[in-house]
Amino acid sequence: MHELSLCESLLRIMERNAEEQGYSRVIRVWLEIGALAAVEVEAMRFGFEVATRGTLAEGAGLEIIELPGEAWCMACAETVPVRQRYDQCPHCDGCQLQVTGGDQMRIKELEVE
């Protein structure tokens, strides 16, 4: 449900950047969304369309790059893939995992004119 406010936040970043960089329209947006970022990609697409209506990014394409979850297993001393925060280590079944990747939600790049 918070995807709409994420999109509003995204819009504010684009509006500020447009003033700094001197462009008036956003054609395409690339986002990196991690598997552990608690973001529903479909909700994000819907929120983006709603939040950008009547703005510099109306009708812009939204490219979402989904990144896998990664954690450091203290027992195995190596990076292992995880799909959820409560996953156990696929090698040792331990729970001493520290999430090291896949929890990000970042704007990577914009195509503008």
Add this chain to the structure above:
Amino acid sequence: MCTVCGCGKGETRIEGQDHGHGHDHHHQGDEAPGSRLVRIEQDILAENNRYAAANRRYFSERGIHCLNLVSSPGSGKTALLLRTLNDLKGEFALGVIEGDQQTSNDADRIRATGVPAIQINTGKGCHLDGHGVGHALESLNPARGSLLFIENVGNLVCPAAFDLGEAHKVVILSVTEGEDKPIKYPDMFHAADLMLLNKIDLLPNLDFDLGQCIDYARRVNPRIKPIQISARTGEGMADWYQWLRASRQLALVGQPAPAQGV
């Protein structure tokens, strides 16, 4: 949308504030010919985090210890808070920021205890954000050295991502809910430092597996501390107060001693 103070066109309303804009919106008129790529590499939550950092600085300068209380609706969060305020008001200066989608019922209940409170209505919004809390602080003006509780909107999903500038998130889970809530909503339990298991006076009548619930919570967050309480009977509340005192003391290490009360 306003790019000066960051206000969205949302429906957030803060008691006693009609947030009018002294600044105007202006738009870039010139169009650059052809399209080009702009690298941004910025966290989507960067805006919120900026407001949260400003709130954190505000708290630190005033020796205010701020806790963000999160839970699903109906966990007994407000009842817990009311009892806590009544028990601690002789010991600390206190303040409360109440977040709900609608009504000021909770802030009214808090103010009846004599503790200053301010209500934020988020409208359709499902969580508080750093910006709204910053504006609420302007109105509430909490005392130096106080304990400040933020009661977030009842929701175990969205408030997890939004830093408000608090020292700790405290998640409240009542034993009338399922013991698997920590793995159903892992982000919230991961973000919290303390888990208050509320309504334990009802345990004899329930099938709730307390040990399993704590195991699930630790699986998501090995550093989470569980405390069993009943805001109704008062059982376990002394442990919660002890944690509050201890975490406040730790936060104040290296800070100038706050003036007591105002």
